[in-house]
Amino acid sequence: MTSSSATHSKASSASLVLLGGSIIWSLLAGGLQIISTIKLLIPLLSRLLPISFFSYGRLVPASTFLLTYGWIGAGLLGVLLILAPRISGIPFRHGRFLIVGALLWHLAVLIGFTQILWQGSTGLLSLPYSRSVTAVFFVSFLILGIGISRGLGGTWKSGPLLPRLYLLGALLAFPLGLGTAETILRHSLAPGSVQIITQLVWHSFFNHLWLTPLALVLLFQLMPSLTGRAVSSLPLGLLAWIATFTLGGWLSNSLASDGPVPAWMQSAGVIATILFFVAVLGNGVLLRPLLEGKMDEIRRNVALRFLSVGAWAYVSAYAWLTFLSFPGVRQTTAFTMVSSATQTLLCFGFLGCVLTGSIYALLPASRNVGWPSHPALTWHFWCTTIGLAITASSYALAGIFQGLAWSDPGVPLSTISSYLRPFLCTAIVGQGLWLIGQIAFSALFFSTVLKLFPTTAPLAVFPISIVDHPDAVQEIYS
Amino acid sequence: MKSNRALILVFLALLFAWIGQVAIGYVQVGRLEPILNEETNYTEPPVPSGFAQTGARVFASEGCIECHSLSVRGPIGSSDLTRGWGQRRSVPRDYLFREPALVGFSRIGPDLSNIGERIKDPAELMMHLYDPRKRKPASTCPPHPWLFEKRIAGPKTENDALPLPQINWKQTIPSYSAKSLVAYLQSLNLSYALPEAPLK
Numbered sequence: 001m002t003s004s005s006a007t008h009s010k011a012s013s014a015s016l017v018l019l020g021g022s023i024i025w026s027l028l029a030g031g032l033q034i035i036s037t038i039k040l041l042i043p044l045l046s047r048l049l050p051i052s053f054f055s056y057g058r059l060v061p062a063s064t065f066l067l068t069y070g071w072i073g074a075g076l077l078g079v080l081l082i083l084a085p086r087i088s089g090i091p092f093r094h095g096r097f098l099i100v101g102a103l104l105w106h107l108a109v110l111i112g113f114t115q116i117l118w119q120g121s122t123g124l125l126s127l128p129y130s131r132s133v134t135a136v137f138f139v140s141f142l143i144l145g146i147g148i149s150r151g152l153g154g155t156w157k158s159g160p161l162l163p164r165l166y167l168l169g170a171l172l173a174f175p176l177g178l179g180t181a182e183t184i185l186r187h188s189l190a191p192g193s194v195q196i197i198t199q200l201v202w203h204s205f206f207n208h209l210w211l212t213p214l215a216l217v218l219l220f221q222l223m224p225s226l227t228g229r230a231v232s233s234l235p236l237g238l239l240a241w242i243a244t245f246t247l248g249g250w251l252s253n254s255l256a257s258d259g260p261v262p263a264w265m266q267s268a269g270v271i272a273t274i275l276f277f278v279a280v281l282g283n284g285v286l287l288r289p290l291l292e293g294k295m296d297e298i299r300r301n302v303a304l305r306f307l308s309v310g311a312w313a314y315v316s317a318y319a320w321l322t323f324l325s326f327p328g329v330r331q332t333t334a335f336t337m338v339s340s341a342t343q344t345l346l347c348f349g350f351l352g353c354v355l356t357g358s359i360y361a362l363l364p365a366s367r368n369v370g371w372p373s374h375p376a377l378t379w380h381f382w383c384t385t386i387g388l389a390i391t392a393s394s395y396a397l398a399g400i401f402q403g404l405a406w407s408d409p410g411v412p413l414s415t416i417s418s419y420l421r422p423f424l425c426t427a428i429v430g431q432g433l434w435l436i437g438q439i440a441f442s443a444l445f446f447s448t449v450l451k452l453f454p455t456t457a458p459l460a461v462f463p464i465s466i467v468d469h470p471d472a473v474q475e476i477y478s
Numbered sequence: 479m480k481s482n483r484a485l486i487l488v489f490l491a492l493l494f495a496w497i498g499q500v501a502i503g504y505v506q507v508g509r510l511e512p513i514l515n516e517e518t519n520y521t522e523p524p525v526p527s528g529f530a531q532t533g534a535r536v537f538a539s540e541g542c543i544e545c546h547s548l549s550v551r552g553p554i555g556s557s558d559l560t561r562g563w564g565q566r567r568s569v570p571r572d573y574l575f576r577e578p579a580l581v582g583f584s585r586i587g588p589d590l591s592n593i594g595e596r597i598k599d600p601a602e603l604m605m606h607l608y609d610p611r612k613r614k615p616a617s618t619c620p621p622h623p624w625l626f627e628k629r630i631a632g633p634k635t636e637n638d639a640l641p642l643p644q645i646n647w648k649q650t651i652p653s654y655s656a657k658s659l660v661a662y663l664q665s666l667n668l669s670y671a672l673p674e675a676p677l678k
Contacts, residue, residue: 039620040586043618043619043620046620046621047611047620047621050620050621050622050623050624051624052622052624055540055541055620055622056541056544056545056620057540057541057542057543057544057545057620058540058541060541060544061541061544119539120536120538120539120540120541121538121539121541122538122539122578123537123538123539123541123543123578123580124538124578124580125583152481164481164484165484165488168481168484168485168488169488169491169492172485172488172489172492173488173492176492176496177492180496180500184500185578188577190500190504190508191508191510191574192507192508192510192570192571192572192573192574192575192576192579193503193507193508193570193573193579194500194503194504194507194508195573195576195578195579196573196579196580196581197499197500197503197507198500200499201495201496201499201500204495205492205495209492209495242487242491245487245488245491245492246491246494248495249491249492249494249495249496249499250495250498250499253499255583256581257551258549258551258552258555258556258567259549259551259568259581260549260568260569260570260572260573260581261503261507261570262503262506262507262570265499265503268498327555328555331551331555331556332555334551334583335547335582335583335584335585336584336585337584339583339584406557406585407556407557408557409557409560409561413587413588413618414616414618417586417618
């Protein structure tokens, strides 16, 4: 075995560690989410099982943490480890460190998850874990980020520019955001409501400047490769990229409806959300022609199917966020379940589908294996999309009803809770469907990686090469 | 586009988000000071005790913030004041001594910004923590029995034991965490006026 192929083997193992772990976290997160929704629907359960680590107040942050850091975060990093050398044609060095980085990421998720369940969350937005977990995340990201930054290498004059630009931004946003939030929030540098502002900024960084750009890297790299079409307008893409990174840090301000932050910040949050949506539309305009007239291919290629749903969910999630930011709507729907609808659209819809589509596209290509069961792919797709549609619409309607009921001081709290029950029932059905799909996916993934069954489903089809420098990468992956 | 130019652009954009919000926010609300009430000689908002600060961490760790907000809105566009959750809206100065400063983004139960004024009896709050349905039969709030200890009763019932029937001679005693949480809840009180937020 040559040294380059040994390095490739270790880098490939690192991506498998990240992806395998992320799928396990997703199953756990999905299960905990269903339990917490059932506990909300049937409060009697809390009385029958009065256990601290099983309480609603711990299950919700634990499942959100697993979903964002465990499933989406680790998964996107794992996929990018496969993709990065293919973007630039520059092979990895020191693949062993990447495995260490991947293991550290999962270690941080495990410690954070255990801490939240056993000791409780810190209560801070998108930062529910302790300082020690932040340190492990930091070290892990440093190692993985250096590896993934190989995708930025080489000359930028050839090859796709937009994925590299989004990758550059995302690689900077996570350490800068986490480091600053950690320093300000845990070292008592910010008094009172400045802490609230800091939490909102970090929440924006995490969702809109880290996870979203990472998913956009995959969309802009894989959709042209899978459809054989190029993005039509680079200037529009650049404009959307600049707008995404300039405005993304301001989006969560619109969450603080009449809250204890300066009024101008809330207005700025609304304006930023609307302008950000214009950038999202710009990206939508770039992605739409790639899929036009390709229905047959979308039906045939499960990777493209998931990526298309992810692209639609991307536009829908930010359209929904923009709708919620309008002052009248915000006042009514603040503190309601509409935020769960947003999380469903963003995490399960956009980020989750893009991640799944990317795994379907890249894993067979990188390991030269196929998926063992075509019906399981179809089951996964339909369970996921129907599940997320039911969950998102249930939470959206529940939130609107809840908000309207909150606005009327004559409606008591117990009545509002009873209004929510039918919506919570349908949300549980949706979450259950998503989990069934995810179980099918995990079975497919592990049986493929472990080569338990012969390949029956076709590999993802790439009409054009996803590699800009095929010779260099052929050497790495030979 | 050159890679170093892109790097500078992204870095500036990210810096703009932090400076534009946290630094300006610090200048605007981070330098607020408490108001001295000349009648009582206490500051407003009052400085919470260390015990209440400990309770704030218990509040966060138990995930109370998943169902209860800590921010009263209004009077326009919100029914918070009409529901009796406070006599005025919450303003940045109210959070001066809160560590960690939390507002919450979900309401399954009522807002707790003024719970110290609404429920003045600590025993009532303690009973709510142990079993919310003993206080309000329709409550959907989960009980927190792990914050209490079952201890064999001596010849006399301990002062802080909950007024519950003893089973197997055991009395229910609140733990340190439960007591600090109640101290924190009692410290949540917006019944003072501020120049920017007079009482209604």
